[in-house]
Amino acid sequence: MLAKRIIPCLDVKDGRVVKGVNFVNLRDAGDPVELAALYDREGADELVFLDISASVEGRATMIEVVRQTAGEIAIPFTVGGGISTPDDMKRILRAGADKIGINTAAVNNPQLILEGARHFGSQCIVVAMDAKYNEAWGEWEVYTHGGRTPTGIRALNWAKEAERLGAGEILLTSMDADGTKDGFDLKLTAAVSGLLSIPVIASGGAGKIEHFYDVFTEGRADAGLAATIFHYKEIAIHDLKADLKQRGVEIR
């Protein structure tokens, strides 16, 4: 049986980690390569880098970060942010990333999923989607551009379509839960997981160890992703995994 995965996410801008990182035992807490190596040592199962650089130079810097990270860590990692063509994907994968995350670009051009899967294999195409509950519909809506733009697309439909086009995984962020620390959106996660046969990474809302237990059981997620609670050491990955293992969750 496959183990449930714990995934820290690093926001990187112009080659530097942003979103206050609070590690005392790092020489340079803003260095994504050093932070990635630390998470590897602490037992993270996978890492996600989200490149939020707006400039061409920033993106070029990211390639170098990817190359160095690939040489330093012994776990798989995904790179997302600003990837909109198969050539972009190729550059990141060549630099040593294992998977590519696409979000807005996939909504704008769903063929990108198909092309990515055909060229590089479904296993390296992660479709990231930001979803928010739409009261009028009674279900969730997809937002793009970092959650700023409602698309009028139903999240469940989009998830199914992404799978059909060849996505290897869905990285599902609940905009309602994100930042609350009240727990993952279990309804949304379970709805998407139940609909698909590809793995779902739940994101947004993690604040306590129990939240991961809930999302792996009730939420039926394959992986749980978080940023701040790991960066600020509110939850140590080692403790989280020990606790989940004790409760009978399959953990590495």
Add this chain to the structure above:
Amino acid sequence: MAVAIVDYGMGNLHSVSKAVERLGYTSLVTSDAAEILAADSVILPGVGAFGDAMEHLRESGMDDVVRAAASAGQPVLGICLGMQLLFSSSEEHGEHKGLGLLPGAVVRFAPRDGYKVPHMGWNKLSFRQPESPLLAGLTEGHVYFVHSYHALAADSDLLAVTDYGHPVTAIVGRGNVYGMQFHPEKSGELGVKLLGNFLRLQAQQA
């Protein structure tokens, strides 16, 4: 101690090469026959499709070089698709001949409820031959798999399996030829230790 990583135009060799270097060995990413045959051990990596990979190996002449290294007694390790290439044949997109260093065929996972294909993620090893030098000093743990096809190996060659609805070939070994279906370079501490045990084989034989 030099480790040749066979470069035949398939996939990213950077991670494997760095993992070897972190273990204190010199890694040579190479398609030079003399360099490979002079190395202390040989790693055959690989991602992608079996047929394409065999074609690349044949075109570059690396198929004969890997066979020569194996028959000269150099420790040879196939990783992921590289492990599958060691077998006699594969049914991935048609029938393809492999390097034939290990008896057996590579077949697609049969669809089963609750078992997604590709088999992707961290799964636990069960050691079948814990006395193998490759497994020396190690305890069973999780390693990182990504594959849609799996090898049907001879029982005597099976060093470790993983459970994915049925026992799946994870580590194989016959004489000086070894294979790992998962990615040791992406498998955390256990992966690094497995790679380290492989790299130490030459020293033990010398």
